[in-house]
Amino acid sequence: MIDARGPAEHGIVSLWWLMLVLACAVFLLVCVMIAGGLIRSRHLSPDEPLPEASWGGPFIAIVGVAITGPILVFVFVLSLRVLRADAASTPKSALSVHVTGHDWWWQARYPNGAQTANEIHIPTGQRVRIVLDTVDVIHSFWVPQLGPKTDLIPGKRNSMWIEAASPGRYRGQCAEFCGFQHAHMIFYVIADRPGAFRTWERNEARPLMQPTSAIAKRGEQIFLSTTCAQCHAIRGTPADATVGPDLTHLAGRRTIAAGTLQNDPGDLSDWIRDPQAEKQGALMPSAPLSQTDIDAVVAFLEGLH
């Protein structure tokens, strides 16, 4: 997080360094006082009564309240200033991405109808509003290099903004414990140059790419006629469920299952056969399919560009 890659993060990094310096100073002071106490009592034998502390009470009050208090108030006020500056610069008319937290993955929707999961594309060099809500428990959206942490609260809609100065792939992580697979609730913000972003966004809003090979066509049929279609959407087909991630352009993602696996035929096949072996507790059951059928489904899904 101290390697800031966008304007929302700069104020946070300065505050972080200041707090680190203050914390180190307090830590050193405590070390010095412990050392002083040890040296002063070095020559005492165990049965000798402790010497009366000449200014013990006032000393504790001075160090414990008169020094600690102002430090805490000072840092608190500075934090409020950083928060206010951040809120004041929230863009009004920027691109707005609607991110919804699910146990244990992230759904991202764009104004033009594009929808994806766990890999959120944004254009570089501009503020992007992130609107946050959740369908289940509290999660927290955090991309350490791009901006502050914001909670996703049931029944409430929060909003924040991020901006990436240059193209890149920035790791994000759920930052509020949300259950067993909280650690595997990873996501990536992928910052593309504005032109590349618009191409991505337009493509992502298109419905299904019709499969051409025989095996992929068979995979589509299996997908639509078995359990998959009850939880997933592929726009342009009858599958329109929202329990799991939208798969319309799955092939464009590098990872699956919220950063847990790579998006390649091997991992995809393992995932569909037995998600519980890869991400125990994930809200997707094993497929009641033969390996040949799974191979066909994988061929179909890997063609969804």
Ligand SMILES: [Cu+2]
């Ligand atoms: Cu979490």
